[in-house]
Amino acid sequence: MFDFAWSKKGKVESIMESISADITKLHISKLAIEKAISMVAKAVAKSEFVVQRKSGRVKDDIYYMLNVRANENETATDFWIEAIKRLLAETECVICRIGKNLYIADSWNVDTSVVLKQKYTNIVITSNGNSLRLDKSFYADExxxxxxxxxxxxxxxxxxxxQYDKILDALSEAKRISSTPKFELRTQGVQQIMRTKKPDGTEKILTEDEYKNNIKKLLTSDKVEIIKNQDALSVGELKITNNVSTEDLTKIAHEIFVECALAFDIPKAVFLGEITEKADSTNEFITYAVSWVVEVLNDSLNAKLVGQTDYLAGEKIWIDMSGYKHVDIIESAANLDKLRAIGFSLDEIFRMVGWEELGTEFSTQRVVTKNYTNDLTEEKNSA
Structure with a gap:
C-alpha cells in the first residue's frame, strides 16, 4: 500500500484529475452534439413538405401525413425532429409507411442483396416511446x-x-486505487534514521521499507494502537483534489463547441450565437449544414412515396425551406414589391412569408408590370 503512495503519489492525483476533466469534456461534448443535431432537425421540421402534382401544389393525404400528423400519436413536427436526430446521431433511420401513417423503426434486420430488392424483417416500430414488433416484412421500396x-x-x-471508454478505464483504475485508504510518509526532505525496540529492549535501525511495513500493520490492525513517529517523520492521509478551474471549463467548452460545429458543417457564429449578419448566417447554415439532409429526404420521399412513373411525369415531393427564415414584412416590403412586379403571384408571396393564401382570381394572377395589372398595353401607353 505504502509503496504505491510513496513512489506514485503523482499518478494517483493525475488519474483523478484526468477523470474529472474527461467527464467534464464528455458532458460538454454530449451537449454540443445534442445542440447541433437539434438545430438541423428543427430547421427541417419547421419547413414545409410540398406535394406537387401535375396541376400544381396540392394538400392531400400525403401532405397531411408529412406536415401535420405523421401517425395517430405523433405530430409531423415531433416525428421529423426524431427522425433527423436518429439520422445524424446513428447515421441512419428507417421509416415504415403503414397505410396513411409513418413510423420510425427502433430495430430491424435487412438482407445483403445487391441486385434484388432488399428485405426488411423483425421490424420494431416506435411512437411516443412505445414499441411494437411487426409480424410482416417489408421490401426496400416499402x-x-x-x-x-x-x-x-x-x-x-x-x-x-x-471518451466513454477512456473514462470507464480511468474510473475502474480509480476505484481499485481508492478501495482502501492511502497514506504518505513525509521525511521533510531528509533521509531519517528510523529505529524500533526489540523485545529485549535494545534498539534496531530499520530500513525505509521495514518502517513502512510496521506502520501498515498498525493502520490495518483491529486493535487500538498508538503510532509514535520519529523526529521529522510524519504519516498523513492522501487528499485527492480537483484542479480544474472555471476558466479551464470555459476554454474546454469553447474548443469543443467549435470542433462540433465544424463536424456538423454549422457556421461557428451560428452555433455559438455570435451572429452579426443574421440573413447571411442563416443562409450559410442552410447551405452547409441542412441542405444535404434535405436532399436525402427529397430523394427518399420521391423514390418511395411518388415513384418513378409519376416523378417522370412531373409529380414530386420537395422541402420548401423558405418558411424557416423569419421575414420582417416592413423591412422586406421593397423586395416583396419587386417580386410582385416581376411575375410572382400574390399567393406565392403570401406563402413565402407564412401567410394564408387567398385563393382568389386576383391573388393567383401573374403580372409583369409596375402597375400590378395584367393589361400590359396600359403600361406601354403610359410610357
Missing part, C-alpha cells in the same frame, strides 16, 4: 431508409464514444 454519408460526423461521434 420503407424509407435514410442514410448519412457525412464522414466528419461519424469521426466526431466516434471520438466522443472513445
Amino acid at each position: 420503407v424509407i431508409h435514410l442514410r448519412s454519408r457525412n464522414e466528419k460526423i461519424k469521426v466526431y461521434l466516434k471520438k466522443v464514444l472513445g
Whole structure:
C-alpha cells in the first residue's frame, strides 16, 4: 500500500484529475452534439413538405401525413425532429409507411442483396416511446431508409464514444486505487534514521521499507494502537483534489463547441450565437449544414412515396425551406414589391412569408408590370 503512495503519489492525483476533466469534456461534448443535431432537425421540421402534382401544389393525404400528423400519436413536427436526430446521431433511420401513417423503426434486420430488392424483417416500430414488433416484412421500396454519408460526423461521434471508454478505464483504475485508504510518509526532505525496540529492549535501525511495513500493520490492525513517529517523520492521509478551474471549463467548452460545429458543417457564429449578419448566417447554415439532409429526404420521399412513373411525369415531393427564415414584412416590403412586379403571384408571396393564401382570381394572377395589372398595353401607353 505504502509503496504505491510513496513512489506514485503523482499518478494517483493525475488519474483523478484526468477523470474529472474527461467527464467534464464528455458532458460538454454530449451537449454540443445534442445542440447541433437539434438545430438541423428543427430547421427541417419547421419547413414545409410540398406535394406537387401535375396541376400544381396540392394538400392531400400525403401532405397531411408529412406536415401535420405523421401517425395517430405523433405530430409531423415531433416525428421529423426524431427522425433527423436518429439520422445524424446513428447515421441512419428507417421509416415504415403503414397505410396513411409513418413510423420510425427502433430495430430491424435487412438482407445483403445487391441486385434484388432488399428485405426488411423483425421490424420494431416506435411512437411516443412505445414499441411494437411487426409480424410482416417489408421490401426496400416499402420503407424509407435514410442514410448519412457525412464522414466528419461519424469521426466526431466516434471520438466522443472513445471518451466513454477512456473514462470507464480511468474510473475502474480509480476505484481499485481508492478501495482502501492511502497514506504518505513525509521525511521533510531528509533521509531519517528510523529505529524500533526489540523485545529485549535494545534498539534496531530499520530500513525505509521495514518502517513502512510496521506502520501498515498498525493502520490495518483491529486493535487500538498508538503510532509514535520519529523526529521529522510524519504519516498523513492522501487528499485527492480537483484542479480544474472555471476558466479551464470555459476554454474546454469553447474548443469543443467549435470542433462540433465544424463536424456538423454549422457556421461557428451560428452555433455559438455570435451572429452579426443574421440573413447571411442563416443562409450559410442552410447551405452547409441542412441542405444535404434535405436532399436525402427529397430523394427518399420521391423514390418511395411518388415513384418513378409519376416523378417522370412531373409529380414530386420537395422541402420548401423558405418558411424557416423569419421575414420582417416592413423591412422586406421593397423586395416583396419587386417580386410582385416581376411575375410572382400574390399567393406565392403570401406563402413565402407564412401567410394564408387567398385563393382568389386576383391573388393567383401573374403580372409583369409596375402597375400590378395584367393589361400590359396600359403600361406601354403610359410610357
